[in-house]
Amino acid sequence: MGDINAVGIVGSGIMGSGLAEVAAKAGYDVIVRSRTRAGADGVVGGLTKSLDKQVAKEKITTDERDAVLARVTATDHLGKLADCDLVIESVVEDLAVKKELFSELEQIVKPAGILATNTSTLPVVELAMATQRPDQVCGIHFFNPAPLMKLVEVIKPITASDDTIKSALAFVTTCGKDAVEVADRAGFVVNALLFPYLNNAVRMYEQGTASMDDIAGQLGRKTGRGFYQY
Ligand SMILES: NC(=O)c1ccc[n+]([C@@H]2O[C@H](COP(=O)([O-])OP(=O)(O)OC[C@H]3O[C@@H](n4cnc5c(N)ncnc54)[C@H](O)[C@@H]3O)[C@@H](O)[C@H]2O)c1
Secondary structure (H helix, E strand, C coil): CCCCCEEEEECCCHHHHHHHHHHHHCCCEEEEECCCHHHHHHHHHHHHHHHHHHHHCCCCCHHHHHHHHHCEEEECCHHHHCCCCEEEECCCCCHHHHHHHHHHHHHHCCCCCEEEECCCCCCHHHHHCCCCCHHHEEEEEECCCCCCCCEEEEEECCCCCHHHHHHHHHHHHHCCCEEEEEECCCCCCHHHHHHHHHHHHHHHHHCCCCCHHHHHHHHHHHHCCCCCCC
């Protein structure tokens, strides 16, 4: 398995767009695939807007913005991802849709390519088993908004090779994120911790322990956001 240079992103929603920005800013060549031409154009438009804001705030220079944009291509053809070293799938959270997509990617992406999913909740092993290269399938779970959130869970299904996980961890680190390696269990680490916490908050409100505002405010301070996005 070689080094990662070209990264494919499948899905042009909130996470797909964020992942494209993260990978392109880290210096990777990025191809984003949307189902429609309009969706593909929308990713480039959204990225341009986001980078323009960063230029206005003097976080990046115009040269840096142009260099990032030059590294990003958007397409409505899955076939364009053939030469990617790593493809991260970030489409709708639906197991049947993702399994179908992995079996298509299996046919398209070069044999050495790693196939990853950004799923928050689905068993990664099920996606691995939809391919002929289960050793090269893993989870790379970014949080929302991907350009800002530091933590990334790298999920290792029992089928994944150590080399695959090593490459995924290296990719995440070069993106400037903090990677944690996690077994393929429901909720991984973060959501497995978070959901009982949220359920307890609901129970506290039901039991009249405190007002909704006070409980929600407390949750906001704990997560630093006022709300939490998985
Ligand atoms: N939103 C979050 O907070 C968050 C955080 C971490 C991970 N995730 C995960 O990221 C993935 C994408 O989530 P999102 O929030 O970007 O969703 P989104 O709704 O913003 O985008 C979903 C994308 O999937 C595409 N899509 C919808 N139906 C499809 C189909 N049948 N076939 C192929 N593509 C289809 C849409 O066109 C869109 O590009 C999910 O697996 C989700 O669990 C989401």
